[in-house]
Amino acid sequence: MSDTRALLEQASGVLAGGGEHSNRMACWIARSALESCVDDLLLARQRAAESASMRSRLSVLQVAYEQQPEVAQRAEYAWSRLSRACHHHAYELSPTATGAEHLIGVVDSLAAHT
Amino acid sequence: MSKPSIDRLAAAEKWLKDNDTRLKNERIAPISEQAKRAWALLRQESNVELGDLRLEGQATRRRVSLTASIDGADAGNALPVLSQGELHALALALFLPRATLDESPSASSSSTTRSRRWIPAKVDGLVTLLSEIAETRQVVAFSHDDRLAAAVRRSQTPARIYEVVRGPQSVVSISSVVDPSTRYISDADALCRDENVPDDVLRRTLPGLLRLAIEAAARDSFFAGRIVRGVPLTEVEETWDSAHGTSQRVSLAVHGEIRSLDHWLRTESRKKALGVATSGFHRSLRGLDVSDAVHHTRRVVDEIGGQAR
Numbered sequence: 001m002s003d004t005r006a007l008l009e010q011a012s013g014v015l016a017g018g019g020e021h022s023n024r025m026a027c028w029i030a031r032s033a034l035e036s037c038v039d040d041l042l043l044a045r046q047r048a049a050e051s052a053s054m055r056s057r058l059s060v061l062q063v064a065y066e067q068q069p070e071v072a073q074r075a076e077y078a079w080s081r082l083s084r085a086c087h088h089h090a091y092e093l094s095p096t097a098t099g100a101e102h103l104i105g106v107v108d109s110l111a112a113h114t
Numbered sequence: 115m116s117k118p119s120i121d122r123l124a125a126a127e128k129w130l131k132d133n134d135t136r137l138k139n140e141r142i143a144p145i146s147e148q149a150k151r152a153w154a155l156l157r158q159e160s161n162v163e164l165g166d167l168r169l170e171g172q173a174t175r176r177r178v179s180l181t182a183s184i185d186g187a188d189a190g191n192a193l194p195v196l197s198q199g200e201l202h203a204l205a206l207a208l209f210l211p212r213a214t215l216d217e218s219p220s221a222s223s224s225s226t227t228r229s230r231r232w233i234p235a236k237v238d239g240l241v242t243l244l245s246e247i248a249e250t251r252q253v254v255a256f257s258h259d260d261r262l263a264a265a266v267r268r269s270q271t272p273a274r275i276y277e278v279v280r281g282p283q284s285v286v287s288i289s290s291v292v293d294p295s296t297r298y299i300s301d302a303d304a305l306c307r308d309e310n311v312p313d314d315v316l317r318r319t320l321p322g323l324l325r326l327a328i329e330a331a332a333r334d335s336f337f338a339g340r341i342v343r344g345v346p347l348t349e350v351e352e353t354w355d356s357a358h359g360t361s362q363r364v365s366l367a368v369h370g371e372i373r374s375l376d377h378w379l380r381t382e383s384r385k386k387a388l389g390v391a392t393s394g395f396h397r398s399l400r401g402l403d404v405s406d407a408v409h410h411t412r413r414v415v416d417e418i419g420g421q422a423r
Contacts (some may be wrong), residue, residue: 055301055304
């Protein structure tokens with residue numbers, strides 16, 4: 001099983017387990033899954049750039065998958081939502097379980113392109 | 115009138131009423147389906163699921179009935195179980211499909227949202243929903259806070275964001291905060307500055323990003339110029355779609371028609387930027403410094419943006 005799939009399963013498991021911090025933890029794991037998924041997608045187009053910033057990798061992804069614009073759109077969306085969900089914000093609540101589940105689903109649908 | 119006649123008339127009236135209700139409900143069936151889909155996008159973190167939308171009652175007692183289920187369990191009437199934010203979302207979920215029916219006279223759809231009461235996921239759902247509508251309609255959304263704009267920025271939707279400022283004496287000024295071509299240029303800039311992007315990846319990606327920037331600027335310029343002159347949007351779109359490749363699109367922006375760019379290509383920036391955008395697409399960027407490529411493209415984007423033909 002690929003890293004992405006393993007991480008996604010782990011994220012779903014943590015989320016299902018419940019507990020005080022499970023939503024945020026699931027988001028952290030899903031965020032790692034997304035990074036690994038984007039790396040796979042770039043590698044598939046011979047454009048590996050693992051150590052570059054995520055912003056750079058997402059730009060490369062946009063051009064590499066220009067014929068499938070939904071790939072970069074979904075990755076961009078998931079990255080920005082997951083990044084927000086992972087950090088504590090003074091006036092924002094933690095991610096909800098359905099929110100985390102939704103984002104895991106987005107990464108999962110992206111992994112289907114690899 | 116004899117009893118049998120009255121009975122027949124009563125039966126006929128009942129038949130008419132029943133069929134009237136049935137026909138009305140058949141007519142709103144597409145709205146009901148689209149409202150459910152809109153709600154699915156807007157609900158995001160709500161566990162309320164929308165059921166069927168039905169028209170009920172007659173004469174002065176007509177109403178719309180809306181059912182809902184919570185976590186899969188039937189909750190009967192939808193309205194009492196929704197929160198304030200959900201009610202706003204529901205209003206939009208019902209309004210947007212109606213406004214975008216083929217029979218609807220509005221070619222554009224404008225909405226004012228109170229996204230302040232919305233959680234971030236709902237705002238993202240709204241952007242997805244509006245982007246889908248924007249494929250066939252012009253969508254104008256007004257908002258008082260930055261969350262809708264922020265959601266648009268991260269969704270990569272090719273949308274323009276304007277800031278409306280009301281000054282002293284209610285003098286209103288409108289300025290563009292961010293447009294797609296500026297976004298592509300700033301992405302290209304960031305990519306060049308990232309030392310961890312391997313050079314070959316950078317050189318293979320940059321032409322694509324710069325081409326997207328130039329085409330976005332050309333499109334904006336061409337559309338703005340035509341629409342200001344009163345050319346119907348469908349016609350403008352048709353002309354734009356008939357252009358293939360970056361050169362033809364730039365030609366539409368600078369000449370207003372598809373013809374040779376030889377005369378226009380007299381400055382260094384134009385030549386280099388267009389060279390990168392057109393030939394660099396299939397091959398990687400060669401013989402030109404990456405930051406020079408961004409610099410020349412930025413100049414061309416500014417030039418194209420500055421003139422609407």
